[in-house]
Amino acid sequence: MTATTALSALQAALAAENAAIFGYGAAGAHLTGSSLAAAEQDWTGHHEARDALAAMISRRGATPAAAQAFYQLPFRVHDAASAKALAAHLEDGVTSAYLGLVAVSDQGLRRFGALAMQAAARRAASWRGSTQAFPGLDLLGPTRACPAGAASPPPPRNHDDVTSLLLWARRCHIVVVRGGAQVHPAGGQSL
Amino acid sequence: MLLASATTLPLLFATAGCRSSDIFAGPDPLAGRPPLGRDVLTLQAVIASEENLIRLYRTAIGGDHGTGGHRTAQARTLGSLLAQHERHLAQLRARLIQPSGTSPTPTARLSASGATAGPSPARVTVARLRAAERASAADLVQRLATVPPALAQLFASIAASDATHVTVLGG
Numbered sequence: 001m002t003a004t005t006a007l008s009a010l011q012a013a014l015a016a017e018n019a020a021i022f023g024y025g026a027a028g029a030h031l032t033g034s035s036l037a038a039a040e041q042d043w044t045g046h047h048e049a050r051d052a053l054a055a056m057i058s059r060r061g062a063t064p065a066a067a068q069a070f071y072q073l074p075f076r077v078h079d080a081a082s083a084k085a086l087a088a089h090l091e092d093g094v095t096s097a098y099l100g101l102v103a104v105s106d107q108g109l110r111r112f113g114a115l116a117m118q119a120a121a122r123r124a125a126s127w128r129g130s131t132q133a134f135p136g137l138d139l140l141g142p143t144r145a146c147p148a149g150a151a152s153p154p155p156p157r158n159h160d161d162v163t164s165l166l167l168w169a170r171r172c173h174i175v176v177v178r179g180g181a182q183v184h185p186a187g188g189q190s191l
Numbered sequence: 192m193l194l195a196s197a198t199t200l201p202l203l204f205a206t207a208g209c210r211s212s213d214i215f216a217g218p219d220p221l222a223g224r225p226p227l228g229r230d231v232l233t234l235q236a237v238i239a240s241e242e243n244l245i246r247l248y249r250t251a252i253g254g255d256h257g258t259g260g261h262r263t264a265q266a267r268t269l270g271s272l273l274a275q276h277e278r279h280l281a282q283l284r285a286r287l288i289q290p291s292g293t294s295p296t297p298t299a300r301l302s303a304s305g306a307t308a309g310p311s312p313a314r315v316t317v318a319r320l321r322a323a324e325r326a327s328a329a330d331l332v333q334r335l336a337t338v339p340p341a342l343a344q345l346f347a348s349i350a351a352s353d354a355t356h357v358t359v360l361g362g
Contacts (some may be wrong), residue, residue: 052258095351100346103340110335116349118328121351122358133275135351137344139282 006109009100010057011065014083016097017050018067019191023090026073030083042123046094049116058156072190084127090191091124095136219268230342233334234287237346238314240327241280247323248273269320272356279349286342321360 013096017186054064077086101113121135129175141170252269262325331350335343 098348099344102335102344103268107336110343110347111332114335115330116348117347117351118354121355125355125358131272131275131355132351133352133357134282134345134348169194 006101006104006106007057007060007062009104009109009113010053010060011062012100013094013097013113014050014053014057014064015047016094017053018065019071019189020046020094022067022071023073023086023173023191024076027083027086027090030077032080034138035084037124039083043093044085045119045123046163051180058129068189070189074191088191089126091120091127092136092191093121095124096138101137197275214317220361223254233338234283234342236353237282237331238280238287240330241276241283241349242331244323244327245276245280247315247320248276250312251320254314264295265317268359272359275352275356277350282345283349286345315343317360321362324353324360325362326355327357 019045024039024046028036028039028043045086057064072085074089075085076081078082097115098113098116101109102117104110104113121132124135125131250270254271305340329348331346331353335346338346
């Protein structure tokens with residue numbers, strides 16, 4: 001992999017961190033007590049990671065991509081449960097983004113990406129209340145194909161279903177909304 | 192016209208001072224099985240490590256003689272983590288292609304996860320599982336430098352899963 005792709009992987013990780021910072025702001029508004037404290041701690045961690053990535057990008061002579069002004073939430077966040085689900089979703093996105101760094105030729109970046117994946121996966125498991133076999137990797141395979149157009153996937157029955165649904169939706173560029181799914185709309189970048 | 196049978200060919204090569212490798216550009220059919228590539232050896236070692244982790248979990252679950260609800264909850268937790276290790280193993284094995292007749296994991300002794308190969312221990316504590324998970328995650332990250340990108344991503348994902356297991360196990 002060339003230096004350019006290492007740079008793009010760093011930019012992708014930075015974009016995920018920026019999205020997480022925005023998303024934790026939305027989630028935190030619905031959390032209290034220890035959950036809010038955990039969200040604040042994670043939010044701070046994402047700020048630090050963002051700054052570290054920006055510095056790494058600058059050292060490579062490039063300009064760190066700026067955060068979006070607004071991000072489209074993947075689903076409506078209206079209570080503590082949906083706020084925790086959002087936090088888990090954000091961490092899944094961060095884990096996936098760092099997976100890109102693991103594929104570059106720079107061995108230091110590979111290690112950096114892998115360790116960042118571990119941190120994000122631990123946070124995701126904490127918010128979700130369960131672990132995953134393959135954090136960051138989409139190994140759903142052909143079991144759930146992308147629809148040709150707008151579609152309504154089967155409603156999730158449990159948290160694992162929700163996770164699978166969100167991974168599927170991300171791969172298919174579909175935004176999951178309450179009561180179904182819709183094709184990714186124009187507007188704010190999806191978290 | 193010269194007719195050469197399979198038995199006369201080596202004699203002809205020897206007479207001419209040739210080895211079979213001087214004639215064929217590909218692998219030497221007379222040199223035996225070629226050595227396994229580094230990626231294959233790495234994958235075999237990781238598979239062995241995963242197999243040993245699974246064995247530890249099975250022993251821990253089988254030896255869980257707690258009482259009442261505690262036993263059930265712990266066994267259920269360990270069973271969930273075991274199922275994820277079985278999925279890891281399936282993915283790792285799916286990436287290993289080697290000639291038939293060879294052992295799938297001849298390098299089991301190279302496992303560096305702390306879950307050393309050999310006879311299963313009679314009893315496995317949660318602390319031992321936690322240490323084995325932590326060692327496995329560290330070992331996988333250590334191996335990232337020398338494997339192709341796709342395999343590195345699988346290793347990193349499994350390492351991240353192992354890291355979450357450490358937390359579940361109280362680490």
